[in-house]
Structures are given as structure tokens and as C-alpha cells.
Amino acid sequence: MSAITAAAAAALREALGTDAVKDGDSERDLHGVDLSFHPPHRPDVVVYAGSTADVARVLEIADEYGIPVTPFGAGTSLEGHVIPVHGGISLDLTRLDRILEISPGNLTATVQAGVTRLTLERAAGEHGLSFPVDPGADATLGGMAATNAAGTTTVRYGKTRANVLALEAVLAGGRVIRTGSRAAKTSAGYDLTGLLVGSEGTLAVITEVTVRLHAIPEQAVALRISFPDVESASRTAAGIVAAGGGVSRVELLDAWTVAAVNAFSGTSYPEGPCLFVEASGSEELVQSDLELVQAIAADEGATELVHERDPDARARLWRARHDVTHALAARFPGTKERATDVCVPITELAGAVRFARAEIDRLGLDAGLVGHAGDGNLHVAMQVDADDPAEIERSEELVHNVVADALARGGTSTGEHGVGLGKIGALAEEHADLIPLMQAIKASFDPNGILNPGKVLPDS
Structure with a gap:
């Protein structure tokens, strides 16, 4: 693969306009890093796509000239996914930011790849609905699909793959494909939607996502439970799941982490291992789940159990959990x-x-x-x-x-x-x-190897 040639750069500017193709230092620096410790690496150029047609044209040009392309969303990944280790094009999808449809009757939403999780959450909330996958960061839906993101609510709702019904994506060379449908299930052929979700930009560039929505629960109560050691906290979590509890979150923090959170967030939680648990649903279901959790925690020697029923108190608890990364960095x-x-x-x-x-x-x-x-x-x-x-x-x-x-x-x-x-x-x-089978799949989707090279698979 080659770096950007003058001819390739000219082709990109002609196809998308000069406003969409940037090669300044600040643009390249911004797109050469993520949240991880991995060393930064600048792309040769940053291209801002404003439509699926733009993405298709970029990939057509890149494939023709042998230029590596690294898709970029919010840049919140933790394993170097968006770092363009071979230079080339950083393809920024944040201008694809439209919510195309929310269908309350079907419990679905279709969004462009650059729409962020919280933007969708606010729009769905107007209909009494929620997109529950919560990785903490305000990631883009395209990025969440590309990495099969998960988070605190996975125990109840599953990861992103379980909540994606259909995709629009662009293959190397510029061909636009659509996988899946808005139907709740399908048995038609190979599951290409499931294959592209989690492919980390190595098989195609995702441009639209159709996701499942869920009703906002009638009630939610959080519990903060302290334990004498992490083993008893872990056993409690296993016991809750094994007993069939329908809780929506079960989060573990060790003593070292709780101390960092207290210092950063101004909380005063006991500095020992703890679980943050949330039960949600009807009043009767929540009460039943809380009783189950309390009984299991007591059997494992829980030293403190605090209910957080007030919405603001619950929000503080989960904000403290999501601030763990910032708390450790501050320490x-x-x-x-x-x-x-x-x-x-x-x-x-x-x-x-x-x-x-x-x-x-x-x-x-x-x-x-x-x-x-x-x-x-x-x-x-x-x-x-x-x-x-x-x-x-x-x-x-x-x-x-x-x-x-x-x-x-x-x-x-x-x-x-x-x-x-x-x-x-x-x-x-x-x-x-x-690995050879995975490499064969990669070669089938991306024969010239331009899509996010250097990620996921060892060199063939």
C-alpha cells in the first residue's frame, strides 16, 4: 500500500471538495490517537464523509491507489482501533449524524453511523423508549457496531450485536451493501450483519445502523453493596445470575478503585470491594429482584447495603462508575x-x-x-x-x-x-x-487489504 500521492489527493478533493479533505497538523494529530496507551500515528490525510455516497467514492479511490483507510468515529476505543498505523486516510464519519427513523411501533431506530449514543437516547426518550447498550463513553453508533461495544447493561440487554437488526456498509472498492432487515428475526442465509458487527473496520465501513429499542422501565433502584473481599462480591454476582435475577446492572469495583473514585468524584463510599447493582421494571419485579439480591449478598457476608431510589442519587452512583477511567488518570x-x-x-x-x-x-x-x-x-x-x-x-x-x-x-x-x-x-x-479462516474472510471482503490494516489479524 502507498501513502497519499498527489494524484490520489487531487481525486479525493475533486470527489468530495476541499472542505472535506484536510491535511493540517491539528487534524492529523486528532485522528492519530484514541484513549489508549498505544503510540499515536498520524494519517496522511483526514477525509470527512457527509454521506454514504462520499464513503463509497473514498473507498473506490483508496482501492484504486492502494491507500489504507481507517474509519474514525468518536475516537473512544481502547485497543488502538482508530490509529492509522500505516498512514493513509482517516475516514471521519461524524458528519453522518442524522437519525433517519424512530419507529415506536416496531421498537426500532435507524441512524447514520456518526450519531452518538446519547443523541439517540434523547430522541428515543421522547417516545418512552431507550437504546440500552451503555459503554460509558458517548460513542457513535457506527463505532459501537464496528467494535461490538458493551457495557454496564449487558447482563440484561446484551452487547451491540444483539441489538443490531440491519446495517448499511461500504466495501473496499466502493460497493454499498445492506444486511439484515427491520424484522425482529431472520433465518435467511449467512448472518452478514453479525459478521460486520465487531469487525473493527477491517471488512467494511458501516454507514447506517438499525437498532432495537426498549421501553423505559417503570421503576429503577440501585444498590451499593460492600463486601469484605472481592471473592465474596464476585460470588454474589454469580449467585444473582444463577438464581434468575432480572437485574439490569451488576458492576464490581475493587478497594483500590473505590479509593480512586472517592478522591475524584467526592464520594465517601467505604473503601473496600463493592457491587453496584440496579434492578428495573415494574414495582413488583423490582421489589422481587431487590429481595433476591439482598439475600444472596447477606449469605456472602456483605458489610453494607445502601438503596439509591432517588434518580439523582442513582445518577451519581453510575456517574461515579463511569468516571473510573478519569479517577485513575487523576490519581x-x-x-x-x-x-x-x-x-x-x-x-x-x-x-x-x-x-x-x-x-x-x-x-x-x-x-x-x-x-x-x-x-x-x-x-x-x-x-x-x-x-x-x-x-x-x-x-x-x-x-x-x-x-x-x-x-x-x-x-x-x-x-x-x-x-x-x-x-x-x-x-x-x-x-x-x-486464524486462516478469518484471513480468508478478510481477503474476500477486502482483497487489496486497504481497510484498517494492522488490526485484529496477524499478517497472512
């Missing part, structure tokens, strides 16, 4: 975030948490543990000095060991952050026999 100024995640069968979560904490302490790293405990998804949130090779090496060892432990427990190398740049080796460990 160690000048460092970079290196977050990693694994997912294990929920009965293995206590052991995975115990192992991760022991490895963090052994390696002398600054890291907290948080997790979507209701589905066995464990996050190790590290702060590292990106200019300290020894510390980076220790962080690499931690990630490797935590992944190996998760795989040994029947889990996966990443539950929601994705592969991107940081987990290519881990994917090979997990699915060595399937």
Missing part, C-alpha cells in the same frame, strides 16, 4: 491508560479476579479491577508511563498472564474492548486454528 497524572479486559464463565470470575489482583501486586503496577460482574467480564485498568520501557514490559506481562488465565478458565481474551492493535497475539492464542 497518577502524566501516565497513560492501559485498559485490558477478559471474560470468563461467571462461576470463574472470583478466581480470575483473585489471580489478576495477585499479578498486579507482584509486578508492582498501578491498577484497579472493575468488571461487568453479571456476565463475567473483568477489566484491568492500569496507568502506565508510556516512556518507561520496563513498566510497559511489566504491563505486557500482566496482560499476557491475565489472558492466559482467562483462557485456561474457559474464557476469552476480550469480552468487549476488541482486538485492535493490542490483542492480536491474544487472538492467535485463543483461536490459532481459526
